[in-house]
Amino acid sequence: MSDESYIWATGRRKCAIAQVRLFPGDGGIMINGKPYEEVFSRLEHRHMLESPFLVTDTMGKFHVTVKLEGGGVSGQAGAVRYAIARALVKENEQFKPVLRKEGLLTRDARIKERKKYGLKRARKAPQYTKR
Numbered sequence: 001m002s003d004e005s006y007i008w009a010t011g012r013r014k015c016a017i018a019q020v021r022l023f024p025g026d027g028g029i030m031i032n033g034k035p036y037e038e039v040f041s042r043l044e045h046r047h048m049l050e051s052p053f054l055v056t057d058t059m060g061k062f063h064v065t066v067k068l069e070g071g072g073v074s075g076q077a078g079a080v081r082y083a084i085a086r087a088l089v090k091e092n093e094q095f096k097p098v099l100r101k102e103g104l105l106t107r108d109a110r111i112k113e114r115k116k117y118g119l120k121r122a123r124k125a126p127q128y129t130k131r
Contacts, residue, residue: 006021006022006023007021007022007087007090007091008020008021008022008087008090009022009083009084009086009087009090010083010086011078011079011080011081011082011083011084011085011086012079012082012107013071013075013076013077013078013079013082013108014071014072014074014075014078014079014110014111014112015070015071015072015075015111015112016068016069016070016071016072016075016076016078016079017068017069017070017071017079018066018067018068018076018079018080018082018083019066019067019068019083020064020065020066020080020083020084020086020087021064021065021066021087022062022063022064022084022087022088022091023062023063023064023065024061024062024063025061025062025063026060026063027053027059027060027061027062027063028063028064029049029063029064029066030063030064030065030066031066031068031080032066032067032068036049036066039068039076040073040076040077042073045073045074045077048077048078048080048081049077049080049081049084051081051102051104052081052084052085052088052099052104053084053088055098055099055102055104056088056092056095056098056099058088062091064084066080066083068080078108081104082104082105082107082108085099085104085105086105089105
């Protein structure tokens with residue numbers, strides 16, 4: 001498949017980075033060489049990956065390969081969804097208003113706040129003792 005023409009895009013969410021390639025094809029989604037059902041066991045995450053295709057009515061028209069690294073399961077699912085949405089816009093500019101309306105083209109910039117010295121986490125202080 002690598003000799004065919006494809007559309008690529010990158011998506012990020014929390015610490016996860018997803019590099020997506022869209023090939024014209026049967027509609028399979030492969031993540032790091034495995035089907036996406038193996039990587040994402042929760043239905044919620046599977047629906048996240050399918051949502052850009054459902055919104056644009058392109059389900060089953062593209063074969064997707066994803067290189068995914070970093071982060072946790074929810075961050076990875078969000079990164080893949082964002083990357084797929086961006087790739088679909090590259091493929092057809094008319095998808096942009098539909099995807100924008102559904103909020104799929106907005107980068108979620110929330111990341112973990114750094115730990116500060118003297119505290120247990122970013123904001124949690126040690127318990128106060130009077131005596």
